[in-house]
Amino acid sequence: MAGIGFRLDRIAREDGLGGIANAAFHGAVVSSGPWLMTALAVFLLQGWTRSTMVAADHAIIQTSLVYAFGVSTVITAPLAMIATRMASDRFYLGERDAIPAILLAALVWATLASLIAGGLLFGLAGGMRPDLFLLATAILTLFSQIWIASPFLHATWRHRPIFLAYLCGIAMVALCLALVRPTAPAAVLAAIAAGLIVTLALLIAAIRDDFPNSPEWRPGWIGRTPGVLALGAAGLTNALAIWIDKWLLWWAPGSVQAVGALRVNPVNDQASFLGLLTMIPGLTLILVTTETRFDRAFAALMSHCMGTANRRRIEKARQKVGMTIRLDLRLLMVEQAILAGFCWVLAPEIIRLLDMNARGIFGFRLTAVGVVFHLVAIQMSIILSYYDLAGRIVAVWGSFLLASAAGTLLFRDSGFAGFGFGYLAGAVTAASLAVALVAEATGKLTYLLFVGNNPAVAGNSGLWARFWP
Known part of the structure; x- marks a missing residue:
């Protein structure tokens, strides 16, 4: 695709x-x-x-x-x-x-x-x-x-x-x-x-x-x-993780009842949305560069596994997959960290130029920093989807969801000074878990391809098939 x-x-x-x-x-x-x-x-x-x-x-x-x-x-x-x-x-x-x-x-x-x-x-x-x-x-x-x-x-x-x-x-x-x-x-x-x-x-x-x-x-x-329910759960937890902190803050100090029973938090909504827009360069890099390079490396490994390559050549191809992951991860984090640094320093001027409430500076800064780790979780989730490990994707975004909700509730009564902290906590948690899961799976990728995640061995039936091989 x-x-x-x-x-x-x-x-x-x-x-x-x-x-x-x-x-x-x-x-x-x-x-x-x-x-x-x-x-x-x-x-x-x-x-x-x-x-x-x-x-x-x-x-x-x-x-x-x-x-x-x-x-x-x-x-x-x-x-x-x-x-x-x-x-x-x-x-x-x-x-x-x-x-x-x-x-x-x-x-x-x-x-x-x-x-x-x-x-x-x-x-x-x-x-x-x-x-x-x-x-x-x-x-x-x-x-x-x-x-x-x-x-x-x-x-x-x-x-x-x-x-x-x-x-x-x-x-x-x-x-x-x-x-x-x-x-x-x-x-x-x-x-x-x-x-x-x-x-x-x-x-x-x-x-x-x-x-x-x-x-x-x-x-x-x-x-x-296979694994239709696991795929659906991965998508749902992914989306909920992004929005859970915004929804919880609709009932926090500073929120308003806008239309009927519908509530919003104008300061945080604008600041967090602006911060999330800093994700666009990272998503572009993933689409144009990192995913295509990983796709080529993974395709080479698969061709070795399905061909007549010996174990040494397969292991060399697996190591190249790991090296590609590390290089792409470093490129993504450096690019996005530079952008987050600019946003942190220039936040007051950006808020002023866009005629936004100055109290949103805290939420904008923390969201821009959180986006760095959010993109890491996205890139690692793409790799896990190549490995056909939907259960681990659910774990990544589930950890994001829980940590973001906990962080938001912890600072809920802090006012605008706590805006964005829950999102940052969730992103850091998800990125850490995602990197660990990808590293573990890549280390035993040859086993997963031939045994652990092979439909001929592990089966290919059930809506939760191969949830966590």
Whole structure:
């Protein structure tokens, strides 16, 4: 599923400085498109709504976006994880015609879950007017569908249509706001929904260009994908780990009851979201460089195992996998640590330029530092997924979830000085555990490939198959 990563890697290696910049730019869009689109929308709307709307209407828009974006990631994470694994299995078997059906099934399930969540949040808890309720639910649903489509974009080889999709979506929102100049929250939400519709339609079109077959579902696909529940649990714990500290702080000092029973913490929400945006360069590096290099090293090891190589050559290939992991981990941490250092030093000026509350400096700084370790956990989780160790991925993100919740509750009553500490604690815990688990698995990788994780030996049945070999 990393086809576009290899394409961007080749552009970066063969086209000089311009190629590096081109690969980095498009890699950021592919790996973090929903984050970038939401960030631009939030910061553009922040100035717009404050100058043209009353505080209550501004709160409706802000709350709708915060809940739609956050809840959509949690809803779609397990579905996207399972769908991605099913699609990659079909790729390996040469069944490219199965991709449209897998994508369609995931979109349908995501839509159903989003409609239910929208009804509970914006209808029951928020008590919104019918028009606002429908628009907020539509935005949540569209975000969910974009999250589902995003992993399938990695399987394509054309990066420009993806950039065009997000650009057209943002342009649609800006055009609607410029032409209509709305002063009511319903009109602003409608403009956002229109932009998301344009983006989703173009993303689906880009995927369909590479996979033009008509969807044809085969019931046996689920049974042919081992460890479905483990994969879903890994995706769910991953998403919950990111948001648990923000949700707990919605009931901490400084939080407000924004719309009905829906609560937000404006200072922490903005600061933590801005801090999470520093993840984009690291995600781009993983997509373009580190994952592609590891893929090549791991593929070489697999070819030795399936061929006629002797034990010495297999061991040499395994050692090369370990060396690749170490080099890529060092590259990622150095790159992201430099960015975190800049953010720490320049935090007051960044907060001032974006017209954010100065009390968010603490949350922004700690989140930017936590992102360094969060990215380590992500990269190690990708490696564990190559090793087919879904249970260990659950352990990594479960530790993130528990440590983040504990740290947030510990500093919950400290006010803005404690913002971001829970996220940092969770990220450090997850990164430490992830590195240890990858090191242990890589050390006995030959055994795992031939015995411990070999379907012919350990079996390949059950929804929790090979949870922890």
